[in-house]
Amino acid sequence: MLYDDLDKLLTGRLDRRTFLRRMAVLGVATPATLAFLEACAGGQSTPQGKLGPPEGVTQDYANAHPVIFDVWDFRPDIVRNSVAEFAKEYQENCTLQVLPGDYVTTELNKLIGGSPIDMVYSQSELVKFFKAGYIMSLDDIWGKDEIQKATLPTQWEAQTYEGHLLGLPYFHSAKPMAAVNTILAEKVGLKHKYPKTWPELYQMARDAMKTGALPGPAYLPRWVPTPFEITNMWIGETQNRGGQVFDANFNPVFDAASEAAHVLEDWHSLYVDGIVPQSAVTITTDELIDGMASGRFLFAQEELYDFYRMNDPSRSLIAGHVGFAPFAGTDWGFFNYGLYSVINQKDRSVKDSDRALRLIRFFGYQNKDNQFWVAKQWAMGENLGVGYPAVYQLPEVQAFYKTWQPSADVLGFNYQAESDVISAHAHKLPIWNSPWYADFNAAAIVLLTSAITGSITVSKAIAGLKQQAESLIQTYA
Amino acid sequence: MSGSQNPPLETESRGVFAVVRTRPKSLTDAQFAYRMIVPLLAAMLALYVFPIGYSFWLSLNRINLTIPGWHFVGLKNYATALSDEAVQHAVEVTVEYTLAVTVITLLVSLGAALVLNERFRGRGLVTALIVMPWGLSTYMAAVIWRHMVSQEYGLLNGILYSLKLIHSYIAFISPSSALLVVSIAHSWQLAPLGIYFFLASLSVIPSDLYRIARLDGLGVIGRFRYVTWPYIRTAVLIVMVIVSVEAARAFDVIYFLTQGGPGDATTTLTWQIYQTTFVAFNIGYGAAMSYILVVWIFVVTTAYFMLLYRKRRASQ
Numbered sequence: 001m002l003y004d005d006l007d008k009l010l011t012g013r014l015d016r017r018t019f020l021r022r023m024a025v026l027g028v029a030t031p032a033t034l035a036f037l038e039a040c041a042g043g044q045s046t047p048q049g050k051l052g053p054p055e056g057v058t059q060d061y062a063n064a065h066p067v068i069f070d071v072w073d074f075r076p077d078i079v080r081n082s083v084a085e086f087a088k089e090y091q092e093n094c095t096l097q098v099l100p101g102d103y104v105t106t107e108l109n110k111l112i113g114g115s116p117i118d119m120v121y122s123q124s125e126l127v128k129f130f131k132a133g134y135i136m137s138l139d140d141i142w143g144k145d146e147i148q149k150a151t152l153p154t155q156w157e158a159q160t161y162e163g164h165l166l167g168l169p170y171f172h173s174a175k176p177m178a179a180v181n182t183i184l185a186e187k188v189g190l191k192h193k194y195p196k197t198w199p200e201l202y203q204m205a206r207d208a209m210k211t212g213a214l215p216g217p218a219y220l221p222r223w224v225p226t227p228f229e230i231t232n233m234w235i236g237e238t239q240n241r242g243g244q245v246f247d248a249n250f251n252p253v254f255d256a257a258s259e260a261a262h263v264l265e266d267w268h269s270l271y272v273d274g275i276v277p278q279s280a281v282t283i284t285t286d287e288l289i290d291g292m293a294s295g296r297f298l299f300a301q302e303e304l305y306d307f308y309r310m311n312d313p314s315r316s317l318i319a320g321h322v323g324f325a326p327f328a329g330t331d332w333g334f335f336n337y338g339l340y341s342v343i344n345q346k347d348r349s350v351k352d353s354d355r356a357l358r359l360i361r362f363f364g365y366q367n368k369d370n371q372f373w374v375a376k377q378w379a380m381g382e383n384l385g386v387g388y389p390a391v392y393q394l395p396e397v398q399a400f401y402k403t404w405q406p407s408a409d410v411l412g413f414n415y416q417a418e419s420d421v422i423s424a425h426a427h428k429l430p431i432w433n434s435p436w437y438a439d440f441n442a443a444a445i446v447l448l449t450s451a452i453t454g455s456i457t458v459s460k461a462i463a464g465l466k467q468q469a470e471s472l473i474q475t476y477a
Numbered sequence: 478m479s480g481s482q483n484p485p486l487e488t489e490s491r492g493v494f495a496v497v498r499t500r501p502k503s504l505t506d507a508q509f510a511y512r513m514i515v516p517l518l519a520a521m522l523a524l525y526v527f528p529i530g531y532s533f534w535l536s537l538n539r540i541n542l543t544i545p546g547w548h549f550v551g552l553k554n555y556a557t558a559l560s561d562e563a564v565q566h567a568v569e570v571t572v573e574y575t576l577a578v579t580v581i582t583l584l585v586s587l588g589a590a591l592v593l594n595e596r597f598r599g600r601g602l603v604t605a606l607i608v609m610p611w612g613l614s615t616y617m618a619a620v621i622w623r624h625m626v627s628q629e630y631g632l633l634n635g636i637l638y639s640l641k642l643i644h645s646y647i648a649f650i651s652p653s654s655a656l657l658v659v660s661i662a663h664s665w666q667l668a669p670l671g672i673y674f675f676l677a678s679l680s681v682i683p684s685d686l687y688r689i690a691r692l693d694g695l696g697v698i699g700r701f702r703y704v705t706w707p708y709i710r711t712a713v714l715i716v717m718v719i720v721s722v723e724a725a726r727a728f729d730v731i732y733f734l735t736q737g738g739p740g741d742a743t744t745t746l747t748w749q750i751y752q753t754t755f756v757a758f759n760i761g762y763g764a765a766m767s768y769i770l771v772v773w774i775f776v777v778t779t780a781y782f783m784l785l786y787r788k789r790r791a792s793q
Binding site for chain 2: 102105108109216225226227277278279281282283287290291294438439441442443445446449450452453454455456475476
C-alpha cells in the first residue's frame with residue numbers, strides 16, 4: 001500500500017497531506033517520508049498542477065458546509081460581489097461576515113471562542129498569529145510556483161515568512177506618501193517644486209505658512225493613533241531618513257541621539273509651532289483623506305491608493321490637483337499590504353481545507369478562467385495595488401487610471417510612471433515579522449502621541465519605547 | 478372525622494392580591510422579600526459565578542495568547558498593576574472622568590427637570606424629546622459629538638466661525654480639554670435618565686408647600702432647599718450611583734471619540750484594560766486590572782448606599 005500511494009503521490013493522483021496521513025495511520029510515516037524525499041531527490045517532484053481543487057463537493061454539501069470568510073468593513077459591496085462570483089463559478093457556498101470596529105481584536109476573540117472561520121484578512125499581526133497556530137501556511141496550495149512567478153517580488157517577500165507562504169495578495173500600497181495640493185503649492189510659489197526628504201517638507205511647510213497665503217496649518221500628518229498607523233509612520237520615516245529603529249534581530253537600536261529621536265523632536269516642534277492642526281493626534285484615516293480633499297492643507301501624509309479618492313470629483317474639492325513628491329533618492333513610503341490568509345482549523349476535513357484553498361486562490365490569485373477577477377475589482381473600484389503587475393497592464397485598468405490621475409501639466413511629471421517608481425522602492429517593515437510587535441504598538445501609540453503634544457519629553461518617550469521593546473523581547477524569549 | 482385536621486385557611490388581602498395561607502402567617506416582610514429574589518439570585522449565580530471565578534483565575538496567571546503555556550504568578554499581576562505608572566495614571570483619569578460626568582449629569586438633569594416641572598406650552602412634547610439622547614447607542618452619541626467638535630469639519634467650529642466669534646478653528650479635543658469634551662458627550666447621553674428620575678420625585682411634591690413657602694418669604698433658593706430638596710435627595714443619590722458606575726466603566730464613547738488620546742489624556746482604566754487584554758493580548762494582566770476596577774466601583778457604590786441608608790434611618 002505504501003508504494004501504491006507513493007506512486008499516486010508522484011503522479012499527482014494523491015496530495016501530500018493525505019499521503020502522509022495514511023502513512024501515519026499505517027505506522028510507517030517515517031519510512032514514507034524518507035521514500036518520498038528519496039523520490040524527490042531523484043528528480044521526481046510533486047506535480048504542482050495536479051494537487052488540487054477539492055473533489056466530490058456537491059452543491060448540497062457546500063450549502064450544508066459553507067466556507068466562512070471574515071472581512072473588515074471596507075467596500076463590502078465589492079467583497080459580496082466577489083463572493084457571489086466565486087459561488088457561481090464553483091457551485092460553492094461562502095458565508096461572508098463583516099466585522100465592524102477593531103478587526104484583529106474581534107477576529108482573535110472569535111478564534112479563541114472556537115468560531116469556525118476559514119479565511120480572513122491579515123496584516124502586521126500575520127506572523128504573530130502564525131506562530132500562535134491560528135494561520136495555516138499555504139505551502140500545499142496548487143500552482144504555488146506559477147503564483148510566485150506572477151507576483152511582485154516585494155509582495156511575495158511580504159507574504160512569506162521563514163520560507164512559508166502565509167497569504168495571497170489582497171492589496172498593497174506605499175505609505176506614507178508626501179501628498180501635495182498643487183493649487184496651494186502654486187499659491188505659495190512651489191509649483192512643480194517638491195521636497196526630497198521629510199525634513200525638507202517640514203521646512204517648506206514652515207516657509208509656506210510665513211507667506212500668509214494658506215488658510216490654516218500647512219501640513220496634515222498621518223499620526224492616526226491606531227495600530228496600523230502612527231507607530232509605522234515613526235519607524236518608516238526613521239528609515240526614510242537613513243536611521244534604524246530595530247535591527248535584523250528586532251533589537252531596538254535607537255536612543256535619544258538617534259534619527260528615531262530626531263523624527264519625534266521634529267514632530268513635536270511641528271505640533272507646538274502650529275504647522276500641523278492640533279487634531280492631528282486624534283485624527284482618523286477618513287478624516288485624513290477628507291482633510292486633504294478639502295483643499296485646506298498644502299501637504300499631507302497619505303497612502304498611495306488614496307490618491308484616487310483625493311482626485312475624485314465626487315469626494316474632493318481639489319480633484320485633479322493632488323499629487324505626491326516623486327522619488328528623489330530617498331524612499332517615501334514603506335510597503336503596506338493586506339493579505340488573504342487561511343485559518344488553521346484543527347477539525348476541518350481535508351476536503352474543506354481544499355475548499356478554503358480554492359477560495360483563497362479565487363480571491364488572492366485567479367478565477368476558474370485564469371483571470372485576475374477579484375484583483376481587477378479592487379484595482380478599478382478603489383485603486384488598490386493588488387500584487388500582480390499583469391493587472392495594471394489590463395486595458396480597462398489603464399483606462400480607469402486615465403479618468404482621475406492628475407495631468408503632467410499639473411504635476412510636472414507623469415503620475416503613473418512616478419507611482420510605479422514609488423512602489424518599486426517600497427519595502428515591508430521587517431519589524432512586522434516579530435511576534436511582539438502588536439504589544440509594542442499598543443504602548444508606542446501612547447508614548448509617541450504624548451511626546452508630540454509635549455505631555456512627556458521626547459527623551460522620556462524614547463526611553464519608554466526602548467524599555468518596552470526590551471521587556472517584550474524578554475517576555476517572548 | 479378522625480386524625481389531625483388541616484389548620485384553618487386564612488385569607489389576607491395585600492393590595493390587589495389575596496394571599497391564602499394554609500398555616501398561620503410566619504414570614505416577616507424581610508423573609509418574604511428574600512424569598513422573592515431567590516430565583517433571581519439563582520440565575521445570577523449561574524450566569525456570573527463561572528465567569529467571575531474564571532477571570533479571577535486568569536488574573537493569577539501570566540497568560541499571553543500568542544505564547545504557549547500559562548504560568549501561575551499569584552498576586553504578582555496585581556502588584557505590578559498597582560505599581561505601574563500607566564495604571565496609576567489611568568486610575569487618576571478614571572476618577573476625574575467619573576467626577577466630571579457625575580457632576581455635569583446631575584446639574585443638567587436637575588436643571589432640566591426643574592424647568593420641565595413647570596407648566597408651559599409644549600411641555601409634553603419637550604419631555605418626550607428629552608429621551609432622544611438616551612435612546613441612541615453610545616456609538617451614535619460618540620459619532621455625533623465627533624462631528625460636532627472636530628477641528629476639521631465640526632459643527633461647533635462652523636457655527637462659531639460663521640458668527641465671527643472665532644478666527645481659526647478650535648481644537649476641542651486637545652490634551653487639556655479632551656477629557657472634558659468626552660465627559661460632556663457622555664453626560665449628554667446620560668442626562669435623560671436623571672431627568673426622568675427627578676421629574677418623578679418632583680411630581681409628588683404638594684404644590685401647597687410651595688405656596689406656604691412663598692407666604693413665609695422664602696425665595697427661589699430657600700424654596701429649593703426646604704421644599705424641593707427633601708423630596709429629591711434620595712433620587713439624587715440613586716442617579717449619582719448609576720451615573721458614576723456608567724462613567725467608571727465607560728468604553729464606547731472613549732473608543733469612538735478619542736481612542737484614549739490625545740496621548741493618554743482620556744486613557745481611563747477601562748481603556749487601559751482593553752488595550753492590555755485585546756490589543757497586546759496580555760490576558761492575565763488585563764484581568765487583574767479589571768478586578769482593581771471592580772473593587773474601586775464596589776467601594777464607591779457602597780459608600781453611596783451607606784450614605785443613602787444613613788439618611789433614611791435619620792429621617793425615620
